[in-house]
Amino acid sequence: MVRIGVAMLQGARHEHCEAIQHAALEMNIAVEIVELRKASQIDSSIDGLILPGGESTTMRIASQSESLLDEIFNWLSQFPNKPVLGTCAGAILLATPGENREPFIDVEVSRNAWGRQRFSFEAPVKVSLETPEKSHESTYEVSRDKFNHKPLPIYNQAPITKDDFPGVFIRAPRFLEDSIKCQKIATFNEETVGVLQGNKLALSFHPELTNDRRFHRWLIDQIINNSS
Numbered sequence: 001m002v003r004i005g006v007a008m009l010q011g012a013r014h015e016h017c018e019a020i021q022h023a024a025l026e027m028n029i030a031v032e033i034v035e036l037r038k039a040s041q042i043d044s045s046i047d048g049l050i051l052p053g054g055e056s057t058t059m060r061i062a063s064q065s066e067s068l069l070d071e072i073f074n075w076l077s078q079f080p081n082k083p084v085l086g087t088c089a090g091a092i093l094l095a096t097p098g099e100n101r102e103p104f105i106d107v108e109v110s111r112n113a114w115g116r117q118r119f120s121f122e123a124p125v126k127v128s129l130e131t132p133e134k135s136h137e138s139t140y141e142v143s144r145d146k147f148n149h150k151p152l153p154i155y156n157q158a159p160i161t162k163d164d165f166p167g168v169f170i171r172a173p174r175f176l177e178d179s180i181k182c183q184k185i186a187t188f189n190e191e192t193v194g195v196l197q198g199n200k201l202a203l204s205f206h207p208e209l210t211n212d213r214r215f216h217r218w219l220i221d222q223i224i225n226n227s228s
């Protein structure tokens with residue numbers, strides 16, 4: 001059983017939970033999702049982690065009462081080989097140094113650098129990361145209502161092809177090109193929008209708001225390879 005923690009701080013966390021469920025079905029693998037709300041839930045039994053997008057400042061504030069984010073950072077330092085997917089604000093958290101610690105990914109980010117909310121956009125992204133194919137044709141329902149919150153829309157204008165990924169950029173950060181000291185794995189118009197360091201993947205866009213689960217399959221696959 002693969003155990004994936006999802007930081008339930010704020011933002012598109014429920015969509016990530018659903019994306020993992022779908023990816024697990026597509027790979028025919030049993031996955032347990034641990035919705036991380038309290039520091040005490042985070043320990044060595046978590047095999048991999050998702051840091052969702054949202055608003056990174058709000059996430060920091062939201063986590064203060066339960067010290068969730070601090071404990072997540074401790075976990076990241078303690079288990080440097082466990083796979084992590086950080087999207088948008090989650091990528092910012094991975095790339096930002098803390099008090100007395102280096103960032104978890106060697107890249108500098110500029111927040112909100114595409115402009116305001118209304119300049120959010122959808123565009124095909126070129127991906128150069130090997131991600132596992134679906135091994136199972138599963139049919140599943142998009143059943144976010146069970147999370148008892150108003151679901152975010154699934155975007156589908158950007159065409160899905162084998163190489164291009166439908167990038168959804170919502171007040172996205174930008175990776176500062178000259179600062180990138182890790183692997184570039186995704187580009188939009190020649191600009192890097194996804195980076196990988198070890199098995200920490202940081203994307204400036206929102207894969208959980210599409211129906212393409214390849215990055216979530218990647219996370220599951222990394223966990224399986226990590227523990228074998």
Ligand code: GLN
Binds near residue numbers: 088092111
């Ligand atoms: N603008 C947000 C921030 O700076 C990130 C946006 C997102 O995660 N969609 O934290």
